[in-house]
Structures are given as structure tokens and as C-alpha cells.
Amino acid sequence: MLDVFIEQKSQQLIYYVSRFLRGQIPHRELHLFIWDTLEEWAQLKVSHHTPATFREQVFWHVLYQLEYWSEQELQRDKILRKQLQNCLGYLRGKVCLPLDCVGIRP
Template sequence: MLEPFIEQKSRQLIYYLSRFLRGRLPHRELHLFVWDTLEEWSQFRVRSWRPETLREQVFWHLLYQIEYWSEPELKQNLRLRRELQYCLSFLHGYGQLPCYCVGVRP
């Protein structure tokens, strides 16, 4: 039941974050996606903080990064943007797990 949720939300995250990074989605929409996702996740009542898969680990890492960094940082920090792109590549299925990726469940 959790795996389909992570799969669906990963596809949506790829869409939203990619569009934001290309300047085609307002930061507010990205922020709303994150909070809607967290609200849906809370319905599962999961007790473990450990992700079941590397994909889930990257997914949670990206959600944290989106909320941690300010809009200007997300738009202008080239190193951060590159790291986000690496994570998106992994979620897309054609990248390696970034070594700095530390994602845990909320």
C-alpha cells in the first residue's frame, strides 16, 4: 500500500519540481504539493521512520529540501539545483543514488 503511494507521488514530484526548476511553476504550487503529500501520508499512520526503498529515501530527501531552502536559494543556488537534478534523475530511473541523500519518513 505504501509502495504505490511513493510511486505515484514520486512521478508527481518529478513533474512539479522539474517545472519549478525550469521557471514554469510558482514556488507556492510546489509548496502546496509538498503539504498535500504530507497530509495524504499522515493517513497511513506509518510508525517506521526508515524508508523501505532507495527511491523512497530520495523522495523524502527531496521533499525536505524543497521545504528547507528558501525560494531564492532554490532558484539561484547552482550547486543546490544540480543536487536536486541528480535526485530527480534517480527518481526518474536513470541516475545513481546521490551520496548526500539522507531521506527519512516524516
């Protein structure tokens, strides 16, 4: 159940973040996706003893970054954008694990 959730939400996250970074969707739509995801997560019964995979850690890291930084910083900060793109590349299975992208469950 947990793996299915992370896989499905990772694909949706890639879609939303990629389009936001290209200016194709507004920030509020990205924000709504994040909060919908958190609501769905809250309904899962995941034991805190279950270790998170690297994929899950990167997934939570991206969500955190998107909520932590302002819309303007997400649009203008080239280093931040590159880090997000690296994380998305990992979630796509295209690049190695980014060492600086370790998130924890909410």
C-alpha cells in the first residue's frame, strides 16, 4: 500500500512540478496538489517502524521544498530549481540518488 501510494503520487508530483517550473500551471494548483496528497497520506495507516525507501525520502523532500520556498523563489532561484529537477530525475528513474535530498514523513 505504501509503495503504491509513493509511486502514484511521485508520478503526479513529477507532472505538477515540471509544469509549474515551465510556467504552465499556477502555484496555487501545485499547492492544492500538495495538500490533497497530505490528506490522502493521513488516511493511510503506515507504521512509524516501517523504514522509508530512498524514493520516499526524495518524494517528501520535494514536497517540503515546494511548501517551504515562496512562489517567487521557486520561479527565480536557479540552484533551487536545479535541485528540484535532480530530484524529479531520480523519481523518474533517470539519475542517481541526489545525496542532499532526504525528506522525512509528515
